Every structure is written in structure tokens, then in C-alpha cells.
Amino acid sequence: MTTGSPRYGVVLPGGTATEQLEQAVLAEQAGWDGVFSFEIGYGLDPWTLLAAIAARTSRVRLGTMLTPLPWRRPWKLASQVATLDQLSGGRAILGIGLGAADPALPDTGEVTGLRERAERLDEGIDLIRALWDGEQAYDGQLYRYRAGSMNMGAAARPVQDRLPIWVVGVWPRPKSMRRVLRCDGLIPQYGDEQRAGPEQLREALAWLAEHGAAPGLDVVADGQTPADDPAAATAAVAPWAQAGATWWLETRWGGPDDLPDRLGQMRDRIAAGPPR
Numbered sequence: 001m002t003t004g005s006p007r008y009g010v011v012l013p014g015g016t017a018t019e020q021l022e023q024a025v026l027a028e029q030a031g032w033d034g035v036f037s038f039e040i041g042y043g044l045d046p047w048t049l050l051a052a053i054a055a056r057t058s059r060v061r062l063g064t065m066l067t068p069l070p071w072r073r074p075w076k077l078a079s080q081v082a083t084l085d086q087l088s089g090g091r092a093i094l095g096i097g098l099g100a101a102d103p104a105l106p107d108t109g110e111v112t113g114l115r116e117r118a119e120r121l122d123e124g125i126d127l128i129r130a131l132w133d134g135e136q137a138y139d140g141q142l143y144r145y146r147a148g149s150m151n152m153g154a155a156a157r158p159v160q161d162r163l164p165i166w167v168v169g170v171w172p173r174p175k176s177m178r179r180v181l182r183c184d185g186l187i188p189q190y191g192d193e194q195r196a197g198p199e200q201l202r203e204a205l206a207w208l209a210e211h212g213a214a215p216g217l218d219v220v221a222d223g224q225t226p227a228d229d230p231a232a233a234t235a236a237v238a239p240w241a242q243a244g245a246t247w248w249l250e251t252r253w254g255g256p257d258d259l260p261d262r263l264g265q266m267r268d269r270i271a272a273g274p275p276r
Helices: 017-029 046-056 074-088 114-132 174-180 198-210 230-243 256-272
Strands: 007-011 034-037 061-064 092-097 137-139 144-146 165-171 185-190 218-223 247-250
Touching: 007 256, 017 034, 017 046, 017 256, 034 046, 034 092, 034 247, 046 061, 046 074, 074 092, 074 114, 092 114, 092 185, 114 137, 114 144, 114 165, 114 174, 165 174, 165 198, 174 198, 185 198, 198 218, 198 230, 218 230, 230 247, 247 256
Parallel strands: 007 034, 007 247, 034 061, 061 092, 092 165, 165 185, 185 218, 218 247
Antiparallel strands: 137 144
8 A cells, every 4th residue: 555645534523504514614715625424313414414515615525424324225325425426526425334333322223233234234335336337226135126117316327437435344354344345445443442553554454455455445544633733733644644544534523512612623623724
């Protein structure tokens, strides 16, 4: 893997649709390369929000971080992302994962077993890619699709020749990592959280290279850097870039109680510009 300067994005921390739209516009003005929104069972719809952002921006890439694909209808999600890609002029990215079975998130009665979610994730990837490639039929173990005589999906083709799908890969779990080989980007998680760091990312990328990963794979690293110390922010990102990360995503995770503080922190961080 070659290393170089990564692209820089922000994961919107929450808030109202208007607040998030304002932060996204500020991100483009301040020189960031991407804006990402999270997706849960019930909350602000990220695809409506991203479409509004697309209308107010011209350059930043737009996507989710991340969509729990096993709990979505793949054809509906494929439609939403393709629509965003058209409205943004080819700037959409789809970030996907198994979905977190976390009591802090809404319980919608969906399957929570790891195997069941993994099966839905794998077939969902195949079906979405088939729809974007113009296929009119799909037969899987879990999903079936027929275009119908009117073939209304013909207008829902992405602008990009290959709209990027970024997927969670848990290192060093081979089944999870093999899923990355079918996609365009790695959102890394680490089975050994005590060792999680640039060295584990190097190990994961070496494994992917040995198993035939396509050139140009996007690789995500995320975290927090200070708004008031550019040198420290750059130093925090550098080890990840050297390990092979092609994107650094600035995050401010938390709950509703500290949301006002996080909104202010993220606004300050966005306004300061990316840690190039």
C-alpha cells in the first residue's frame, strides 16, 4: 500500500436537520473533503439530510457512517443512494456494517444474531451492486428482486461508474475481512481493542493485499483532533496516514445530554479546517 496525504471528512455529531446542514456547508467552506451522517432505526433521515447538503455544496463527498444494511431493504437503500449520487453530481459514498445490537439504540425487532446479520449484509451488497449495474433480476437465499414490466429503476442509475461501498472489516477475523475484498473501502474495527492502532491497521492492509485487494481501496481512520493546535492535529493523523489510511474522519460521539457541547466543539473544529 502506498501512503500519502489522506482526505479529511467530518461525521456530523447530531442535532436538528438545520443544525447539521449548517455544519455541512461550513465544512465545505473550511476545506474539508467529505461530510458523513450516521443512520439509526428512528431519527433524522440521513439520505434526506445528505440530499439537502448536496443542494448547498458542490465539492464535498457525501455518505453515511454508517448504514446498518441488514436492517434495511436493499432495493430501497440502493434507490436512496443512487438518487443522492445524481443530485450531488457523483459525490455519494455508501458506508455499511452489520448494525450494532446496542441497548442505547432503537430496538426495531430486527434480527440480531451475528450469522443472520452477516448473511443479510452479504446478499444486500450483491443486490445493491446488481441494481446499480442495471440488472433487472436477483435471486438470493434471503432477497428476491424483479424489475417489473415498467422497469422504473432504469432512471435510478448512479452518476459514478462504480459508486463506492465502504464496509466494516473486523481485524483479524477472516470472514469479516473477506467481505472488504468485494467492496471499495475499509471501515476498520479491531477484535483486540487493547492493541487498536496504526500497527493493527498495517496488519489488516497487508492481509488484504495478500488476498487480492483491488488497488485504490479507501481506508478509514477516525478520531478527535484539537481545533486550536494545528501541529498537534497533524501529528495525531500522521501515524494513521503512514499506516495506509486514505481518509481521516473527525468525530465527536456522545449522547443527548452532551449534544450542545459536542455541537459547539464540532463547529469550532470544522471552522479550523482539516489537519493537513
